[in-house]
Amino acid sequence: xxxxxxxxxxxxxxxxxxxxxxxxxxxxxxxxxxxxxxxxxxxxxxxxxxxxxxxxxxxxxxxxxxxxxxxxxxxxxxxxxxxxxxxxxxxxxxxxxxxxxxxxxxxxxxxxxxxxxxxxxxxxxxxxxxxxxxxxxxxxxxxxxxxxxxxxxxxxxxxxxxxxxxxxxxxxxxxxxxxxxxxxxxxxxxxxxxxxxxxxxxx
Amino acid sequence: xxxxxxxxxxxxxxxxxxxxxxxxxxxxxxxxxxxxxxxxxxxxxxxxxxxxxxxxxxxxxxxxxxxxxxxxxxxxxxxxxxxxxxxxxxxxxxxxxxxxxxxxxxxxxxxxxxxxxxxxxxxxxxxxxxxxxxxxxxxxxxxxxxxxxxxxxxxxxxxxxxxxxxxxxxxxxxxxxxxxxxxxxxxxxxxxxxxxxxxxxxx
DNA sequence: GTGTCAACTGGACTCACGGTACAGTAGGGG
DNA sequence: CCCCTACTGTACCGTGAGTCCAGTTGACAC
Numbered sequence: 507x508x509x510x511x512x513x514x515x516x517x518x519x520x521x522x523x524x525x526x527x528x529x530x531x532x533x534x535x536x537x538x539x540x541x542x543x544x545x546x547x548x549x550x551x552x553x554x555x556x557x558x559x560x561x562x563x564x565x566x567x568x569x570x571x572x573x574x575x576x577x578x579x580x581x582x583x584x585x586x587x588x589x590x591x592x593x594x595x596x597x598x599x600x601x602x603x604x605x606x607x608x609x610x611x612x613x614x615x616x617x618x619x620x621x622x623x624x625x626x627x628x629x630x631x632x633x634x635x636x637x638x639x640x641x642x643x644x645x646x647x648x649x650x651x652x653x654x655x656x657x658x659x660x661x662x663x664x665x666x667x668x669x670x671x672x673x674x675x676x677x678x679x680x681x682x683x684x685x686x687x688x689x690x691x692x693x694x695x696x697x698x699x700x701x702x703x704x705x706x707x708x709x
Numbered sequence: 710x711x712x713x714x715x716x717x718x719x720x721x722x723x724x725x726x727x728x729x730x731x732x733x734x735x736x737x738x739x740x741x742x743x744x745x746x747x748x749x750x751x752x753x754x755x756x757x758x759x760x761x762x763x764x765x766x767x768x769x770x771x772x773x774x775x776x777x778x779x780x781x782x783x784x785x786x787x788x789x790x791x792x793x794x795x796x797x798x799x800x801x802x803x804x805x806x807x808x809x810x811x812x813x814x815x816x817x818x819x820x821x822x823x824x825x826x827x828x829x830x831x832x833x834x835x836x837x838x839x840x841x842x843x844x845x846x847x848x849x850x851x852x853x854x855x856x857x858x859x860x861x862x863x864x865x866x867x868x869x870x871x872x873x874x875x876x877x878x879x880x881x882x883x884x885x886x887x888x889x890x891x892x893x894x895x896x897x898x899x900x901x902x903x904x905x906x907x908x909x910x911x912x
Numbered sequence: 913g914t915g916t917c918a919a920c921t922g923g924a925c926t927c928a929c930g931g932t933a934c935a936g937t938a939g940g941g942g
Numbered sequence: 943c944c945c946c947t948a949c950t951g952t953a954c955c956g957t958g959a960g961t962c963c964a965g966t967t968g969a970c971a972c
Contacts, residue, residue: 669893
């Protein structure tokens with residue numbers, strides 16, 4: 507028929523939009539099939555249950571997120587070769603990006619699934635876990651590069667510091683969602699940026 | 710013994726335990742009434758629907774949480790009269806407390822409701838919002854006291870810094886839940902503590 | 913042109929859960 | 943004695959997930 511998008515990814519698109527707007531639980535299969543203009547049978551042909559949908563969404567989301575981080579910090583590195591300064595630039599770019607997102611960042615998908623984890627199976631939980639561990643590794647690596655050049659003023663665990671990036675983003679998104687404000691996440695990232703400056707900048 | 714209605718608070722106890730363990734959505738009314746040894750009718754006598762239960766739980770939780778913060782930072786102030794040092798002590802006490810909690814801190818209740826907010830009515834969302842604004846005010850006040858004595862090395866928005874306490878706790882709890890590790894939240898608080906030390910300590 | 917297969921449609925059904933309605937009742941005041 | 947609070951118990955409804963399955967459609971294969 508249309509040919510340009512196959513049904514499976516059309517389902518994922520519709521589902522993702524709905525889930526980001528109102529949460530996984532509040533998004534019914536009925537609604538997804540209506541949006542994708544398919545039958546209920548068609549949905550279950552592609553996804554054995556809602557869990558399989560969640561997994562596919564998470565997989566796709568994590569890929570996009572990682573590509574985004576790759577791109578963002580690569581650009582930051584182009585702008586300044588120093589590991590500390592490129593990190594600071596990257597965080598600023600990230601904060602700006604979050605501010606420009608109208609409905610908020612999809613990062614909430616991670617926190618969202620974390621808090622509804624009993625609704626999901628082990629596969630989904632494990633995906634979630636691996637995503638966060640991946641970010642830990644990514645940022646830890648960057649902090650190691652910084653620490654090779656700049657002696658930190660206080661001793662910190664670099665794994666925990668890597669987690670702090672994820673935590674600050676996730677926490678900021680929680681605040682943003684609960685407060686119905688708009689820039690909490692980017693504000694929190696900028697505060698974290700100041701932390702790094704204080705921690706690594708030579709006096 | 711005492712208490713206006715024994716049954717009502719027994720429902721809340723059972724519900725809270727279940728919700729903390731597996732989330733609000735995954736906790737059925739059936740299960741609550743079984744645990745509290747009452748009939749379904751009895752449940753709906755006390756709570757008109759699940760929303761009313763959520764609201765009552767949140768109200769109670771926020772009260773307990775605030776009392777806990779009051780107590781914790783009052784003790785910290787007793788141990789050291791300096792605003793910065795008492796804050797640092799308070800955060801250490803908080804981190805220790807979080808570590809000692811086996812199932813994790815109930816703070817997740819806030820994040821949890823934030824991410825499932827379409828399941829709840831405006832009353833619940835507003836309660837959530839007010840709780841976070843309350844913490845902002847609390848911590849902002851403490852940071853103002855610190856800033857009166859110690860000139861911060863970098864200019865920061867004290868409201869945002871106040872939010873960062875909530876954000877770091879919430880974010881840490883998200884990590885902890887997703888990673889199935891145990892000390893992420895307390896670790897994140899300790900990292901935040903280091904931040905404050907760097908920000909306010911005279912060189 | 914016949915056969916096969918993937919990608920569906922559509923309908924009937926089960927089950928769990930939230931929620932409604934309401935009649936009845938045990939027990940403690942006034 | 944009645945009345946009120948705090949329930950019990952049952953019957954019933956709607957919604958949404960998930961199952962089963964029989965049938966259709968179009969592409970490509972031989």
